[in-house]
Amino acid sequence: MTVTAPAGFESAGIAAGIKRSGALDLALVVNRGPSQQAAAVFTSNRAKANPIIWSQQVIVDGRVSAIVLNSGGANCFTGPEGFQVTHRTAEAAASALGVSSADVLVCSTGLIGDQLDGEVLEEGVLSAATRLTTAGGDDAARAIMTTDTRPKTVVIEGDGWRVGGMAKGAGMLAPGLATMLVVLTTDADLPAEVLDRALRAATRVTFDRLDSDGCMSTNDQVTLLASGAAGIAPPLDVFTEALTAACRDLALQLQADAEGASHDIAIEVRGAVTDDDAVEVGRSVARNSLFKAAIFGNDPNWGRVLAAIGTTQAPFDPYLVDVSMNGVRVCHAGRPDAPRELVDLTPRATHVLIELHAGEASATIFTNDLTHDYVHENSAYAS
Amino acid sequence: MTVTAPAGFESAGIAAGIKRSGALDLALVVNRGPSQQAAAVFTSNRAKANPIIWSQQVIVDGRVSAIVLNSGGANCFTGPEGFQVTHRTAEAAASALGVSSADVLVCSTGLIGDQLDGEVLEEGVLSAATRLTTAGGDDAARAIMTTDTRPKTVVIEGDGWRVGGMAKGAGMLAPGLATMLVVLTTDADLPAEVLDRALRAATRVTFDRLDSDGCMSTNDQVTLLASGAAGIAPPLDVFTEALTAACRDLALQLQADAEGASHDIAIEVRGAVTDDDAVEVGRSVARNSLFKAAIFGNDPNWGRVLAAIGTTQAPFDPYLVDVSMNGVRVCHAGRPDAPRELVDLTPRATHVLIELHAGEASATIFTNDLTHDYVHENSAYAS
Structure with a gap:
């Protein structure tokens, strides 16, 4: 059906x-x-x-x-x-x-x-x-x-x-x-x-x-x-x-079947000025190879999230940003918050929440991690 | 010294x-x-x-x-x-x-x-x-x-x-x-x-x-x-x-020591309208994970080059583009040219030449391939 x-x-x-x-x-x-x-x-x-x-x-x-x-x-x-x-x-x-x-x-x-x-x-x-x-x-x-x-x-x-x-x-x-x-x-x-x-x-x-x-x-x-x-x-x-x-x-379903992926990552951006800003911020993280490799390694490396969003044009102050991973706020106002050891990234479903504190708009970008299997499948595709 | x-x-x-x-x-x-x-x-x-x-x-x-x-x-x-x-x-x-x-x-x-x-x-x-x-x-x-x-x-x-x-x-x-x-x-x-x-x-x-x-x-x-x-x-x-x-x-020297890389790739773009266009085109390829994984696998997948440059705003006609890899022109005017089997990608030094046929400007972007070691090093960095 x-x-x-x-x-x-x-x-x-x-x-x-x-x-x-x-x-x-x-x-x-x-x-x-x-x-x-x-x-x-x-x-x-x-x-x-x-x-x-x-x-x-x-x-x-x-x-x-x-x-x-x-x-x-x-x-x-x-x-x-x-x-x-x-x-x-x-x-x-x-x-x-x-x-x-x-x-x-x-x-x-x-x-x-x-x-x-x-x-x-x-x-x-x-x-x-x-x-x-x-x-x-x-x-x-x-x-x-x-x-x-x-x-x-x-x-x-x-x-x-x-x-x-x-x-x-x-x-x-x-x-x-x-x-x-x-x-x-x-x-x-x-x-x-x-x-x-x-x-x-x-x-x-x-x-x-x-x-x-x-x-x-x-x-x-x-x-x-x-x-x-x-x-x-x-x-x-x-x-x-x-x-x-x-x-x-x-x-x-496409996300869940992405080549070689071991995590399905929802990057939720809140507090943006516009929907487009929220999408730009979320996408900058979704496209950051270092962030994606860290998630593959179950490493809640929030610094890579901030380094990624700092490359966008969206209006916000990096030193007001909060970042939570799977419910644990690891960065508050651009500084370390809860110990990263508290974050459990072993489940396939991963939630990254980025609160910009710049406005009222929000968006969620769906992505995957960067894994050995991704590299393998895409280096062998044509052969 | x-x-x-x-x-x-x-x-x-x-x-x-x-x-x-x-x-x-x-x-x-x-x-x-x-x-x-x-x-x-x-x-x-x-x-x-x-x-x-x-x-x-x-x-x-x-x-x-x-x-x-x-x-x-x-x-x-x-x-x-x-x-x-x-x-x-x-x-x-x-x-x-x-x-x-x-x-x-x-x-x-x-x-x-x-x-x-x-x-x-x-x-x-x-x-x-x-x-x-x-x-x-x-x-x-x-x-x-x-x-x-x-x-x-x-x-x-x-x-x-x-x-x-x-x-x-x-x-x-x-x-x-x-x-x-x-x-x-x-x-x-x-x-x-x-x-x-x-x-x-x-x-x-x-x-x-x-x-x-x-x-x-x-x-x-x-x-x-x-x-x-x-x-x-x-x-x-x-x-x-x-x-x-x-x-x-x-x-x-930085390129040659990039984390986990097995190829040093020079992406030379010729025939762009402006230097900035040439840089944008080269960078779109340098940032394409599928292209980078293909080079890791010694696969001269020129389709991924064209798919990457098609996302840019630079003025050119995709169906006039030539692509050569390590001296072999594998794509001429947006169509298959020499057999891809002729391309030898085993050397670490890799040259990708993209001829846009739109103008006189050129630029070379230096990048690396996407490898298992890159994923490994960057999933383990913080631990």
């Missing part, structure tokens, strides 16, 4: 032969309507993969019939040939489903710079189209995995309507967005412009606050498809709340 | 008892004149250690008689008590040398948040002052080491004058400046405002382009002391060139 949990959606996940391992590597999600409205947000990396370039054109009119996702290759920096592969993938889906290729989104994930085989993709799409079912969501969620150790899915129940979702991503997780592909579905009956507002509001406080390793992907895409099959149009705030819950759930 | 190579300087390095290991931990460098002009640049981190706060006041009038440096504790986020320790250290040197404490710089390095013992510092300074010699530069260079595996020194010969220097730093190496203390000396006879111009010009293209791990320290300071003992006033450009050579030599 994932992207096929809401009414109106069918899906399939197959082994198309893109991955040499023979694992599932191609997913197809189809919106059977009656409505086919959609919204999407994309990586802000200027180095965009071919499927991103394609999909940014498809989404313009707010109408999407289907989305094809493949693992086993990012189709990024593969030149005009690579763009032809994306186009051919969309055409194959359009042909099999009897829709326009201009209404077919494409997502790819895997190694940058490797050419995908267009024939393999085309045959895979045609095969997947013959296996579409309303129970196909779980296979689809498995087919988009790369270094993920488990599929990531979610279902949120509305009042007579649902939001379903799936996500992949295990590294290169950073803002705007993370290295991830996400497909969200709903049977609520909402127009594209409402879906777009809800999706941007939801991603801003969820996926955009996930920063596993500071590395921004070339292939990120979060797509929301609405079938209208429930025949209900919930109010924007109610729908946004459900969608945000779905996004937060998936974001935390 | 280091900071005491130019005429007019005496130095000592002793074990004052700050480090529990009994290793050398306190250095004193004295300018015997006839001139006592000086310049200094400091960390741009807003979280500044107490010795930085002190030294920024001392340098204002451009006159410095002596500098005290200790390892074994950063004296950062130690409150008013910590500032008192810095003040007491300067007073001790002033008293022993018969100068004003307002002409004594102080530098500290080590763990953030630990209080230093003022009495130990004071006794150490008084002891060091009795051991000053013109051969004391090597001991001084050893006394400022923390996780450094070797002392870092330099001497550059001018026409009748010299520049000498010492540096410490092995991690937290990032721009503006790095986690490092540097003392440069010269017997050239130049006023403080000329020293300041030369020092800023030299650090901008050397230490500021060293970015080992993206982590900016709270204690960085680069100091230049001029004794005038050579009785020669070289032209600004000649002096700046010698000073830049000294800074570059020390910066490369």
Whole structure:
């Protein structure tokens, strides 16, 4: 029960032969309507993969019939040939489903710079189209995995309507967005412009606050498809709340499966002047290799927190800052407070609270520690 | 032959008892004149250690008689008590040398948040002052080491004058400046405002382009002391060139000794519109954990280079970019070029050339790879 949990959606996940391992590597999600409205947000990396370039054109009119996702290759920096592969993938889906290729989104994930085989993709799409079912969501969620150790899915129940979702991503997780592909579905009956507002509001406080390793992907895409099959149009705030819950759930699943991580770290910043300041402060800590290595070593090294936040432009006085780790305030007003020995960092879930005492705004950034396994996995990825 | 190579300087390095290991931990460098002009640049981190706060006041009038440096504790986020320790250290040197404490710089390095013992510092300074010699530069260079595996020194010969220097730093190496203390000396006879111009010009293209791990320290300071003992006033450009050579030599020694590193990576960016653009592009790669882990694994993963530079604001077209690694062009115009198998990344010295084809400016950023040893050293530092 994932992207096929809401009414109106069918899906399939197959082994198309893109991955040499023979694992599932191609997913197809189809919106059977009656409505086919959609919204999407994309990586802000200027180095965009071919499927991103394609999909940014498809989404313009707010109408999407289907989305094809493949693992086993990012189709990024593969030149005009690579763009032809994306186009051919969309055409194959359009042909099999009897829709326009201009209404077919494409997502790819895997190694940058490797050419995908267009024939393999085309045959895979045609095969997947013959296996579409309303129970196909779980296979689809498995087919988009790369270094993920488990599929990531979610279902949120509305009042007579649902939001379903799936996500992949295990590294290169950073803002705007993370290295991830996400497909969200709903049977609520909402127009594209409402879906777009809800999706941007939801991603801003969820996926955009996930920063596993500071590395921004070339292939990120979060797509929301609405079938209208429930025949209900919930109010924007109610729908946004459900969608945000779905996004937060998936974001935390991504964090929990980050490559090589041994701690899931929530960096909560309070007392900032603005939300953006709170995010900047939290992110500076989330991206500090020395802090992340210390957490791996169960070392509550609050000095590295202060050294990190001192590099930001956010207004606050470093000598008024309090820092707590897992409930123990180790730094008060920029000076040592409780003995660091009192902090227990052995649990995977880690909470760092930074109180700036400069204003009323707050934000939480979700990150991971820097571990031997992270170095190992990312030094061996291409081999 | 280091900071005491130019005429007019005496130095000592002793074990004052700050480090529990009994290793050398306190250095004193004295300018015997006839001139006592000086310049200094400091960390741009807003979280500044107490010795930085002190030294920024001392340098204002451009006159410095002596500098005290200790390892074994950063004296950062130690409150008013910590500032008192810095003040007491300067007073001790002033008293022993018969100068004003307002002409004594102080530098500290080590763990953030630990209080230093003022009495130990004071006794150490008084002891060091009795051991000053013109051969004391090597001991001084050893006394400022923390996780450094070797002392870092330099001497550059001018026409009748010299520049000498010492540096410490092995991690937290990032721009503006790095986690490092540097003392440069010269017997050239130049006023403080000329020293300041030369020092800023030299650090901008050397230490500021060293970015080992993206982590900016709270204690960085680069100091230049001029004794005038050579009785020669070289032209600004000649002096700046010698000073830049000294800074570059020390910066490369810092890079070569970076914590846990197995590769010294020079990221050369050509064809940028401005120098600042070239620096931004180079730095985005230097700070990309996935790229750094790939280099550790001898994997010429050029896709991660393009994904990194795509996050910058520098003007260029990602699909015109060429990337070469150790002389092999693996990416041409944003597409795969020579097979990555041709790249030999086994040497420690690694050259990544990024040609943007957007303008005429260039810059080289010096960084290191992300290794198991880096994670280990920085997860265990405080324990």
